[in-house]
Amino acid sequence: MEAGKTIAQKTGGNGPSLTREQFTQAFHDMLLIRRFEEKAGQLYGMGLIGGFCHLYIGQEAVVVGIQMALKDGDKIITSYRDHGQMLAAGMTPRGVMAELTGRATGYSHGKGGSMHMFSREKNFYGGHGIVGAQVALGIGLAFANKYRETDEVSIAYFGDGAANQGQVYESFNLAALHKLPCIFVIENNLYGMGTSIERASASHELWRNGEPWGIPGRRIDGMDIAAVHEAASEAVAHCRAGKGPYLLEMMTYRYRGHSMSDPAKYRKREEVDAVRKTRDPIEHVRQILLDAGVEDTALRSIENDVKAVVNDCAEFAQTSPEPDPAELYTDVLLEA
Template identity: 80%
Template sequence: MADTPTSNLAAGRNDPSLDTEGLKRAFHDMLLIRRFEERAGQLYGMGLIGGFCHLYIGQEAVVVGVQMALKEGDKIITSYRDHGQMIAAGMDPRGVMAELTGRATGYSRGKGGSMHMFSREKNFYGGHGIVGAQVALGIGLAFANKYRGTDEVSMTYFGEGASNQGQVYESFNLAALHKLPCVFVIENNRYGMGTSVERSSAASQHLWRNGEPWGIPGKQVDGMDVSAVNAATREAVAYCRAGNGPYLLEMSTYRYRGHSMSDPAKYRQRSEVDEIRQKHDPIDHVRSQLLASGVEEAELKAVEDGIKAVVADATEFAKTSPEPDPAELYTDVLVEA
């Protein structure tokens, strides 16, 4: 059993980069992701979501802090723990929930499910089920940005488990060689499936240094603090936009649920999860900051009520949407040239 993973949670903490209005937005977006994921877990238990379902509960500060540092046109690509990125990017909760439940109104018309939905409109390029495979695709997006002469960046997410995959290091090499505008974001939630990072990585305390052989700068960040995430992402994005090449951010975060809905997470003690919830929960942290700044409890309650209504609406929309026509089996599977 690994030690309680609190030692790195304050690593890389930056001066707050978000004012009160920014914290309000972060509170809304993180709470929307949390409540959406909780409802998705319920629907999975009811048998309305099939296949795989990897929840993002606990990690909300990472995607929200990152997204608030981006601009229109920046690209996003990630792995299968992807609903948080979708919602942070502005994808409609109705369409996301409909896709999770396999409905024709979903983002991939009910054929992609949890791991494979996309939105060109929001520059969200998946959701990928093969561990680490999205990293090579992420530098491809960065290459396209550079080729087109834009200053847009590619935000390429992967976990600490994927950080040891061979294609990740190949991607580091190519990104550095061609000075591609790619921010590699390692979401280190301490456990790859059921194996702690200390047991799977020789550099478990220093994943932010994994790009050093190729001259890629990196930083370890408190991924449970949305302000710290936002400040570090702004720095990384500015570095890439200036034409300096890639940057690596290791976000020290934590997932409250198992690896997927089929994982009872018996490889860690309940006290470990409880300690993180009580001392490092990203939403509670922002709530406390807002109350301390003079925001009324009633205003936060109104935000919560609004989010409850959005999630309820998305759920009802998904439940009442039609299933895909069987003819959809033959669409979008072959391009004839």
């Protein structure tokens, strides 16, 4: 296949197809998130990352596929499972890992940790520790976009465990009322902190939760990056055209526990292994590229490059200084 041509037969949809170059970039970006998170898990086990730490392993196609449909200026906000969104938005692995390990070179100067880092430069407005609270902030970002008369959109990520929070429905109402350019993305990985969605939600079609407010929605295979990109492109076009919010339910799966302290005894190991074997999003893209004529050596080169970047950011984090004790009193109160 010639470079630049689409791999249409692999997208599984009628929307925008991805080129071989786009699939290759997606392979790199998803693999970077996977290896970064694996390294973060190792550092947590060594006691170098404190507090809570929620890994994104298994869900990489969601954030990478959506990011591919965005442009500079679009806003992103998410929950505490946020490292993948940070890396996809272009935040540096060094800065993110340094923040995870509480170093002064981190994005929040070592004081935010896993759940509280931001980058105005990359339009990433945080992971947030309160379940569902970021959704209301997400429509605030969308309101700012509309008020400034831009065509920029806001992406508000949240999980199935947050889908029935009251502030989420309040956000649906306001977003629909004011036709705000906000895309609500439910990352449905089937389990909340320790309970399956089947036991926790009377609604088993979360993509329809916006219907009372007239918000269109779709359920997407979140393990298929082409399907994610196609749906995200449709939602973005809807918002940029001034038609109001859109809801995407991404069916995905996390391989690790809810957080690093979660033994995940509420599901069988065989279930996790089956998903890894048959639906892994990275292996899916790898096979697409191999079928398109990309040499295995080229993919191994990408793997080696990613490994070097992750090892570098871990070394950088461990050798960076901790915050000065005087920093305890900064960024707490602004006197105006």
